[in-house]
Amino acid sequence: MSQRSHLTDSEAWRVVGRLEGGQTQAEVAQAIGVSQSVISRIWNHFLETGSVQAKNQDKVVDGQQRPMKIVI
Numbered sequence: 001m002s003q004r005s006h007l008t009d010s011e012a013w014r015v016v017g018r019l020e021g022g023q024t025q026a027e028v029a030q031a032i033g034v035s036q037s038v039i040s041r042i043w044n045h046f047l048e049t050g051s052v053q054a055k056n057q058d059k060v061v062d063g064q065q066r067p068m069k070i071v072i
Helices: 009-020 025-032 036-049
Strands: 059-061 064-066
Touching (some): 025 036
Antiparallel strands (some): 059 064
């Protein structure tokens, strides 16, 4: 199984939902296909800010704002 380290906002919100639902970080990491440290970083960021989106994460391209993937 390959390990991914980039999650979209919707994937990160699903991580938060699973953790709030009682799954462990290890269970979520295995289900999503990322390392446990990625899950931990998303969770800690959510606990500190209430969001899964990093500051200045949106990028303006050709005059339109487009969301970028979360890079952890």
